[in-house]
Amino acid sequence: MDDIIYLDHAATTPVDPGVLEAMVPYFSERYGNPSSIYHLGQESRAAIDRARVAAARVLSCDVSEIVFTSGATESDNLALRGTAWAARLRPSANDAAPHIVTTAIEHHAVLHTAHALERQGFAATYIVPDSRGIIDPDAIASAVRDDTCLISVMYANNESGAIQPIQEIAAIARNRGIPVHTDAVQAAGSLPLLVDELGVDLLSLSAHKFYGPKGVGLLYVRRGALIDFQQAGGGQEQGRRGGTEDVPGIVGQGVALEQADSWREAYTEHCRGLRDRLYAGLLSAIPDATVNGPLDSSQRLPNNVNISIPGVQGETLLLSLDVLGIAASAGSACTTGNTEPSHVLRAMGLSDEACRSSLRFTVGRSNTEEQIDATIDAVVESVGRVRALTTSHAS
Ligand SMILES: Cc1ncc(COP(=O)(O)O)c(C=O)c1O
Structure with missing residues (x-):
């Protein structure tokens, strides 16, 4: 698989060699349980502490505000369920x-x-974005009710690449005394994660999206945020998330997060160049293709390309590209096998047809201009082939 052109970095990223090197000892010679009081255990405890310091540095928060989890899915669940149940169980509720x-x-x-x-009796309002995929902070403000206990808006979208006005949303929430959660999974490595500047109370990350290992993430929980922690157990994470810690994963996440943060500017510049090259090449060769998501570069993740190609099913194109050694996505990787059109593109007002003919490329650190040019050629060739087949079937 060495020759693969991997353009699906929003789905996952390879583990960085430096990250892997830092993790390896914690699989083998440093295998102690961090809860054990002897030296071997305390070595693992110290490694977790160092990773927590690293994460707190990148988020500019206190170490006590970082809760390690098994990934963003758990972090998001904890943020929503934990806050909702804390509000419901409050004595004054x-x-x-x-x-x-x-x-x-x-x-x-x-x-x-x-x-x-909602099935447990809570109420929820789902704000729809504009046609670029951006949420209007005023729409959030209008949806807030006296009993609103949480506002949860993602920092950047995994499909459209649209960056959301989190600071403005957080300011609205602060005025009303409502906590704000942001799923910052796709922002890590591209955008600053300074929680005070963002104004958020809860923030989710997943290590494998920024060249760390899969199955580990974190939830930032602002001191004082009311949260009913969901995973009872052996008192790990200061009693907030029971279960023996994934020491190698946590170590890897710490290194990966520090790397992603310190390489952010160079990474952004590198990705933006490749993204713009890919867009320019595709749109000039396939003039009826349309861009999904914001056109303004400042409102879009630097690594995201999302287009719809009329008359061509995204899934068909993906298979054709796969044969040519190119990995991309026709939607979120988590919904692969699900033939439903993307809920994100649909919410942006795209027709089912335009959703089904969408294709997402997300570039990363190791991609090159040569790979982008080869991808443009491959897409153009595949589109030509699929369209020719469709025309010959129709006639
Ligand atoms: C925006 C966003 N949130 C959450 C997740 C879930 O992350 P994980 O599967 O690592 O738990 C993903 C993964 O694709 C994502 O893109």
């Missing part, structure tokens, strides 16, 4: 279950959690 404001373009880790809370 009345019998009515509180309300959450979120958006129609969230990852399913948030959306399906909100749906589950």
Whole structure:
């Protein structure tokens, strides 16, 4: 698979060699349980502490505000369920279950959690974005009710690449005394994660999206935020998330997060160049292709390309590209096998047809201009082939 052109970095990234090197000892010679009091255990404890310091430095928060999790799905669940249940169980709460404001373009880790809370009697409002995929802070303000206990809006969208006005949304929330959660999974490595500047109370990350390992993430929990922690157990994470820690994963996440933060500017510049080259090449060779998501570079993740190609099913194109050694996506990787059109593109007002003919490329650190040019050629060739087949079938 050495020759693969990997353009699906929003789905996952390879583990950086430096990250892997830092993790390896914690699989083998440093295998102690961090809860054990002897030296071997305390070595693992110290490694977790160092990773927590690293994460706190990147987020510019206190170490006590970082809770390690198994990834963003758990972090998102914890943020929503934990806040909703804390509000409901508050001694001063009345019998009515509180309300959450979120958006129609969230990852399913948030959306399906909100749906589950609705089934438990909570209320939820899902704000729809504009045609670029951007949420209007005024729409959030209008949706807030007296019983709203949480606003959850993602920092940047995994499909459209649209960057959301989190600071403005957080300012609205602060004025009303409502906590704000942001799923910052796709922003890590591209955008600053300074929680005070963003104004958020809860923030989710997943290590494998920024060249760390899979199955580990974190939730930033602002001191004083009311949260009913969901995973009882052996008192790990200061009693906030029971279960023996994934020491190698946590170590890897710490290194990966520090690297992503210190390489952010160079990474952004590198990705932006490749992204613009890919857009320019595709749009000039396929003039009826349309861009999904913001056209303004400052409102879009630097590594995201999303287009619809009329008359060509995204899935068909993906298979054709796969044969040519190119990995891309026709939507979120988490919904592969699901033939439903993307809920994100649909919320932006695209027709089912335009959703089904969409293709997402997300570039990363190791991609080159030569790979981008080869991809443009491959897409153009595949589109020509699919269109020719469709025409010959139709005639
Ligand atoms: C925006 C966003 N949130 C949450 C997740 C879930 O992350 P994980 O599967 O690592 O738990 C993803 C993964 O694609 C994502 O893109």
